[in-house]
Amino acid sequence: MFGDIQNHWAQSQLQSWIDSGILTGDDDALIHPDGALTRSRFMGLLNLAIGSGGDAGLKFADLLPEAADGSDWHPDRNITREEALALVAKLDELDPNATDSLGAFSDRADVDANLEPYVNAAIARHLLPHYEESDQLLPDAAATLAESVVLLQNGLANSSKYFFPIGVWLQSTQNAAAYKAIGVNLYVNLFDPMTNQDLTNLQNAGMKVITDLDRDSAFAGENVIYADYLPPDEPDNAQPDGSGGYGPPVAPQTLIDEYARRKQERPNTPIYLGLGQGVAWPEWYGRGADTGNTAVYSQYAQAGDVLGFDVYPVNSTDEANGGPAGKLWYVAQGVDNLTGYSNGQKPVWADIETTNYESNPGHTPTAADVKAEVWMALVHGAKGITYFAHVLSPFQEAGLLADNAMSTAVSAINRQVQQLAPVLNSPTVNGEVAVLSGNKDVQVDTMVKHEGGATYVFAVGMRDGGTTAKFFGLAGSEAEVIGEGRTIPIVNGQFSDDFAPYGVHLYRIPDSQAGGLSSLQIDGAAVTEWTSGVQFKQIEMPYSTDSVTITADAADPQAEVSGTGEKPLQVGDNVFIVTVATDSGTATYVLNVRRQSDAEPAGEG
Incomplete structure (x- = not known):
């Protein structure tokens, strides 16, 4: 010191x-x-x-x-x-x-x-x-x-632009400074009622907290409060019946009524609802009578302003009935499901495993596993993450902090997430960048953002296998691979990169100022919704169409247009690139013309 x-x-x-x-x-x-x-x-x-x-x-x-x-x-x-x-x-x-x-x-x-x-x-x-x-x-x-x-x-x-929620679940505030040092900025739920010492610990560390404000009402007006926590945790699971057994999950209407009462008392305070792994795995047997019932989740979603869920694939031993054991992509699946259950109207947070909490041999998350789960969640639209830091057997509350290697890895992940907070908090751009994986068994999912004069492409391999991914629809001359100390040339609006199993790469491409097309046609039919700059469009063609003719006109009569003409089509994806070169740079238009098989109906994507 x-x-x-x-x-x-x-x-x-x-x-x-x-x-x-x-x-x-x-x-x-x-x-x-x-x-x-x-x-x-x-x-x-x-x-x-x-x-x-x-x-x-x-x-x-x-x-x-x-x-x-x-x-x-x-x-x-x-x-x-x-x-x-x-x-x-x-x-x-x-x-x-x-x-x-x-x-x-x-x-x-x-x-x-x-x-x-x-x-x-x-x-x-x-x-x-x-x-x-x-x-x-x-x-x-x-x-x-x-x-x-x-x-x-x-x-x-307090910044809506520069603050991205990175939470830790049910930890003592005595460790607030230590968690702050590894990039955590939020406590999610407190085990015991909040005290003045908790308040001091949180304030000194610059931490926010989500806590049950019925229980901790004396602190409802403090600036450390991020949201009200609606108990119980995992209400969609079968609930203890008080006699050593389990009864049904909490009825959604019970939570909806409690949500309404709390909002009436504290209308400006968001309410957090934390659900279980049934969000990602509906056949989770821990749901009791509701196992397999997905309809209830659209009702549960009405009982919170912020919706969280947990699923821990590395720790899981459940393989039957589509269980999550070893399937890291269940984190992304849970984000997708809960986003759908709430009609995309509420922020979804994902819980992330960091320890082998049952001390089962072979079920310890690696740093690469944690990074993949975090970025799978973020690429699929999670608006916050919460780390599960316990070891339950033998019990160790701050198991994450006790593991120097993992806490160092989590610190690096958090630092990168927080540095990218303005990007993550900006609107997602759909349909602009496309990616094709060289390994048909490994899909590479992406999120695209525009922020601060650059395009960001966040990409993650969604399966436990390597692949080479080709990205289309990009302006500029090179992509910076954030945090890796390398750049990749962009040629004709595309570049390729290798992905390790569950690999994560984050790209930054400075925006191009090149002019674009005034029109583009396929077989004389206009391809609409083009604007200047980088564009991607997928077109469906029937099996009977074995070639197309691409024509294009540049907005600048002095520009040079390339990539047009008659193009043969094979069944499946056919990627064609039209470029417009001017003195100020090159604008790129990527067409993925998908020729359907003989059995598929015709249509346009």
């Missing part, structure tokens, strides 16, 4: 940032927590915390133009308290019309009028409670390192 943070009011928060590598000391092993911060260092800490930097980093003048002279943001000036508060409020997109919270400060008149709405919004959200301990805000005073760390930590935890 650095000597000058011992017994400091922000010791826990500073230590958390030291452990995560964001803060480093000087040659004398000092942090100088009460020293002033320049604007430049404040922005450096912010960008380190969100895993950004360089040209892609957030800019002071963009976030707080009120305090900059155009593009000159005076980086060597100390950042003031009011500037730091206003900047984080803008980062979090807080309501500048929040109820007045500055009345308790005797010097509120000293707050810059242009910044006051945002300063007020930050104080109203209690982003820096330390300031609220005094009757003076001192808005023009320089913000210290300690104040900045706590403000940024709390601000990022």
Whole structure:
């Protein structure tokens, strides 16, 4: 520990940032927590915390133009308290019309009028409670390192763009700092009623919590609360009958009624509902009388604002009746199912195994297994993940933390997920990029996003086998493979990459500014819904069509169009690429013309 943070009011928060590598000391092993911060260092800490930097980093003048002279943001000036508060409020997109919270400060008149709405919004959200301990805000005073760390930590935890929920299930808050150090930012459920010490532990670590607010109602207004937890856990499983046996699952209507009552009491607090592995495996025999009944899940989905589920394929020994044993893709299947049960209207979270919780030989998850499960969930649309960290036999609550190799691996996964939070929180783009796997037994699933001037393609092999995947519909000259220190050339809008069993690759492709087509036709029929840039389209053709003629016109009359003409068709997939080359780059159009077999009906995809 650095000597000058011992017994400091922000010791826990500073230590958390030291452990995560964001803060480093000087040659004398000092942090100088009460020293002033320049604007430049404040922005450096912010960008380190969100895993950004360089040209892609957030800019002071963009976030707080009120305090900059155009593009000159005076980086060597100390950042003031009011500037730091206003900047984080803008980062979090807080309501500048929040109820007045500055009345308790005797010097509120000293707050810059242009910044006051945002300063007020930050104080109203209690982003820096330390300031609220005094009757003076001192808005023009320089913000210290300690104040900045706590403000940024709390601000990022409240950001809809930069916060991605990474939870841990049913753990003691005594380990909050240790979990924070490996990238966890949320506690999901507390075993015992919440205490003031729990609150302190969570606040010091910058953690949110989902807890039963009927039980823990005294803490309902605290800024650490993320959601209300609706008990019991896994209500879709057969429930203990009190006599050593099991009765039916909790009736969905019982939960729906309880949800309605809680929403009436706390209308602005989301409610979390955690379901069992029947979501991913409907034939799960632990559901008792409801085994195989999927209809009830659309009813259960009405009893929560955030829907979670668990399935642990590596730990599972269930192979009969389509059991999940060894089938990591059941995590993705559960996300798909629960998304469908809620009609895509509610965020779905997936629980992820990290330990051999029953100590069964041969059922210990590897780092690669955990990474695959996480990214299978995310690629299929999960909006949060929760780690199961226990070892049940012999019992060890923080089994994840006790396993140095796994906690290191989980830390790396979490760091990457959190760095990509703005991307993951952005809208998913459908139909733009296609992938064909060279191994018919290994499907490669993808998620495509546009964020910050780049296209992101997140890809994961969905089976326990290797393959080479070919990606189509991409602009630019190369794809950066995130976290792997390599790039792949993009030629004619496509590239290939090798996938190990359950392999994960994450790609970033800077956006192209090339012009595109004004029209494209197949056999004289227009292919509609094209726009400038990269496009992908799948067309179905009947078996009787053994060739097609592709014609195209560029929007720029000086552009060079290639890839047109008469094309023979084989049964199955036929990939044709039309490119439009201009001085500013190349736009790529990918057509997958699927010729049906003799037995299939005709139609267009």
